[in-house]
Amino acid sequence: MKVKNLREILKQEPAVNLLKLSLQKNRLSHAYLFTGPKGVGKETTAWAFLFHLFCEKDKENPCGECKACKKIEKEIHPDIRILYPEKKEITIGQIRETIYFLRYRPLEAEYKIILIKEADKINLEAGNALLKSLEEPPLYAIFILISENFSKLLPTIVSRSQIVRFRSLPTEVIKEFLKKKYLFEEKVAETLAEISFGSIGKAVTIAEKGILEELNSFVKAGFSNSPLKRFKVAERFSGFLPEVLDEFFYVLSIWVWRSYLKEKIDYPYPQAFPEETFKGDPYLAIRTIYEVKNALDFYVNQELAFYHLLNTLF
Incomplete structure (x- = not known):
């Protein structure tokens, strides 16, 4: 409306x-x-x-x-x-x-x-x-x-x-909007507001497309070290629409970077992000994420692309 x-x-x-x-x-x-x-x-x-x-x-x-x-x-x-x-x-x-x-x-x-x-x-x-x-x-x-x-x-x-x-919106304004409009609990609203960097539209898009939930399932599959679980997640992700994948890659990159900051300088970590944090080189990881994202534009096999991403990051 x-x-x-x-x-x-x-x-x-x-x-x-x-x-x-x-x-x-x-x-x-x-x-x-x-x-x-x-x-x-x-x-x-x-x-x-x-x-x-x-x-x-x-x-x-x-x-x-x-x-x-x-x-x-x-x-x-x-x-x-x-x-x-x-x-x-x-x-x-x-x-x-x-x-x-x-x-x-x-x-x-x-x-x-x-x-x-x-x-x-x-x-x-x-x-x-x-x-x-x-x-x-x-x-x-x-x-x-x-x-x-x-x-x-x-x-x-x-x-x-x-x-x-028009200007970027304060994090607190976005958080309160999400709590009031969508009835999100505190930690989810705060995470969405924080990672949207002043864009209420991005915060709502990430929420409506369930990107935080997808990030958690992706990370858990990666840390499971189970080829079967990784393949099942890769298979499911291969069916996502491009606009969903764009937001997923965006949030995945933020998870990598915020994991690194938490480890190096104990920078506050978003509350609704996965409990598991990324342990590798963030620069190599983000480069891999964008290589996979760009490869999908050239119609590579999506299942194999996501399986490769899981095996490379974890």
Whole structure:
């Protein structure tokens, strides 16, 4: 369920206040560039902003119940177009379709919105085409570009956009959110908040995909020294989706490094991590993890890749 009010955005006061002021004074920019680390609320804020723009009952406090709000919730509003990378980039074809979309006035709302996710993946040809729309946009058009790294965008696109900066969230804020929203026990919430490095989105993703549980099962299989247990875990991991594996490799690398810090300087070790700690060379281990991760992109046998990883790390 989407956040429907800018008041509910966690600890992003500068960004939220800028958008609220735009709404209150009715001085909306034709293009906003939401930028900051992954998972800190950029897209969540963008959707909340749209509820304020489109709600038919109360634009200051969107109702969530009118036709417009319900369509935004389901992402089916006819005056909102969403762009995201196709095969790792946003193409000229997508921008041309967007330009055609903007030729006609809004069907149901006051504005037409172009929401561009991962805007830094707009290729050069598409960026130049988009620039033309940003230079002379229809009065009813508002672009919202979301990017972790706006330095990858054409400088001319950045210069024509209102930059809205988002920051990493404090660990304590993420921990309390996880405890309240998902009812996690203290040690799990604290671990998730700690390893997400200010990204509430990453913390939630790791939790929802059960990555901590998978880390524990992987480590236990490794320390068992049982070829059969290792093979069974490798077989199970071979069926995971790429997005699950990305998070697993991320958390596995953190486990290796935090094990090393605990051993060398008695640095606090995440409470919900496995009781067993890594004993080898962390640099070699992390290199092996990323070699396996990269190998999976080239369609190697996944079972053998994970079996190799288990045998190499343990």
